[in-house]
Amino acid sequence: xxxxxxxLTGLAIDIGGSKIAAARFQDGAxxxxxxxxxxGSLNVAAWIDTVGELLAELGDTSAEPVGVAVTGRVDGExxxxxxxxxxxxxxxxxxxxxxxRRRFGPRVAAMNDxxxxxxxxxxxxxxxxxxxxxxxxxxxxxxxxxVLGGRPLTSVDGLAGHVGFMTTQHGDAPCPSGRVxxxxxxxSGKAIEQAARAxxxxxxxxAGVFDHWRxxxxxAAVIVQRSADAIAEASANLKAxxxxxxxxxxxxxxxxxxxxxxxxHALDREPPLFRVEVRPAALGADxxxxxALHMAREAVSEP
Numbered sequence: 194x195x196x197x198x199x200x201l202t203g204l205a206i207d208i209g210g211s212k213i214a215a216a217r218f219q220d221g222a223x224x225x226x227x228x229x230x231x232x233g234s235l236n237v238a239a240w241i242d243t244v245g246e247l248l249a250e251l252g253d254t255s256a257e258p259v260g261v262a263v264t265g266r267v268d269g270e271x272x273x274x275x276x277x278x279x280x281x282x283x284x285x286x287x288x289x290x291x292x293x294r295r296r297f298g299p300r301v302a303a304m305n306d307x308x309x310x311x312x313x314x315x316x317x318x319x320x321x322x323x324x325x326x327x328x329x330x331x332x333x334x335x336x337x338x339x340v341l342g343g344r345p346l347t348s349v350d351g352l353a354g355h356v357g358f359m360t361t362q363h364g365d366a367p368c369p370s371g372r373v374x375x376x377x378x379x380x381s382g383k384a385i386e387q388a389a390r391a392x393x394x395x396x397x398x399x400a401g402v403f404d405h406w407r408x409x410x411x412x413a414a415v416i417v418q419r420s421a422d423a424i425a426e427a428s429a430n431l432k433a434x435x436x437x438x439x440x441x442x443x444x445x446x447x448x449x450x451x452x453x454x455x456x457x458h459a460l461d462r463e464p465p466l467f468r469v470e471v472r473p474a475a476l477g478a479d480x481x482x483x484x485a486l487h488m489a490r491e492a493v494s495e496p
Contacts, residue, residue, distance in 0.1 A: 203258040203490065204251055205482040206244055207306055210264050210280040210333050215247040216482045223479065225251050233280050237273065237287035241296055248297070258493050259301040260485025261293060262309035264336070268351035271303055276358060277334060277369040277377070302489035304345075306481045308354055310474075311338025312345045313484030314441045318475035323438040327431050328474070329356060331424060331452075332444030335377040339435065345488070356427055357381070363423040376427050380420040382446045388416045403449050421452060425459030432469040443474030 206215045209231060217225040227250045235243065244261060253259075265275045271290020275281035293301040311320075311328035320326040324343055330336045335357030339346040346353050357377035364374035366384070378384055382399035389397040392412055397405065405413035424447075428440045442453060453473055460468050474480055 201483065201486055201490070203260070203486050204248060204253060205260040205486040205489070206247055206262065207309070207478075207481040207485065208240070208261070208263045209306060209481075210277075213243070213247070214478060214482060215251055216479070217251040218483075218486055223482075227251060231280075234282055236283045237289055237292055240284070240287075240289070241292045244293065245296065255298070257300065258486060258489040259293075259297060260309065260482075260487070260489035261289075261301060261303045262306040262481045262485040263289065263303065264306050264334075266351040266355065267303055267305050269347070269349040272351075273303070274351070276355060279369045280334070300489070300493055302485075302492040304485060304488055305336075305338065305351065305354065306485075307336030308338035308345050308347070309482075309484035309488060310336075310443065310476075310480040311340050311354070311441075311484065312488055313476055313480035313482070314443070314474055315340040315343070315345075315484075316487060317483050318480060319441045319472040320439060325435060325437050326439045326441060327354075327356070327428070327435070327437055328441045328443065328480075329424065329427070329447065330444040330474075331380055331382075331420070331442060331447035333382045335381045335424075335444075339431075341435065345484075356431065359427060359430070361423045361426055363419050363426065376423055380423040380446070382444075385416055385420055385446065388419075389413070392416075399446060400449075403452075407451065417452070418455060420446065421455035422459045425456045425463070428456070428460060428469050428471060429463045429467040432467050437469050439470045439472055441472050441474050443477070443480060448473055448477075 201221045213229040215227045273287045273289035290303045314320045337356035338354045358370045364379035366378040368375040368378040385399040406417045
């Protein structure tokens with residue numbers, strides 16, 4: 194949760210690949226929550242209606258800042274596009290920011306969900322005290338956000354931080370992004386499940402693979418280790434490119450019991466210059482909510 198004394202007040206919505214979380218904050222504490230399942234077939238108009246329904250559910254006063262974090266790419270003009278079209282099928286350059294502002298006023302800001310989570314962890318969570326950090330969420334997919342000099346890294350095309358679509362030596366499978374051998378196609382929960390099923394374990398999801406791994410089954414250990422090795426490789430590459438002080442890892446896979454130890458052991462095999470401290474996310478599923486509201490508040494306060 195936010196630091197005691199932080200005056201973070203307003204509303205935040207996190208539209209993820211499988212679920213939508215919404216919360217009302219009062220002086221840094223969450224005082225109301227609401228959740229929905231994600232319908233990836235919605236167009237931008239329907240998404241804006243959904244935001245309105247969630248704000249009403251949370252008791253929106255029409256005066257407080259609102260942060261809306263979304264899976265996918267949000268460019269410098271606030272246009273929303275899917276990179277993984279398996280997750281979102283009806284947003285391709287959709288005018289999300291303009292639509293939100295027309296409906297709810299200039300108090301609303303939109304951004305990528307992993308960037309919001311990186312901001313939340315940098316300011317209120319595991320990244321406190323570091324001026325350069327990356328946040329990696331390893332869940333159904335793999336997302337990322339980068340904070341440099343205390344500020345979230347953005348780009349005109351909205352692609353900055355999408356580390357899940359970097360390639361890895363551990364992968365050779367096609368990715369819904371159109372690339373081959375990406376981090377997401379190896380390390381994500383979906384990739385772990387697909388690898389299990391390809392090996393004949395048809396009824397096993399990612400959580401089940403972890404259970405089999407902890408039970409000492411070799412086939413599951415190979416799959417989990419490959420995921421952790423790919424995340425370690427990406428962390429070392431980000432250290433080389435950006436001089437990171439820390440990497441914060443979250444998500445259902447990233448925070449699964451024993452997973453970060455595998456990542457750290459894999460990083461120990463890197464030359465010392467490329468090793469980076471890995472920390473577990475401290476805010477759990479609330480990091481994108483905190484970050485989104487913080488970014489919305491900052492945007493509203495800018496002249």
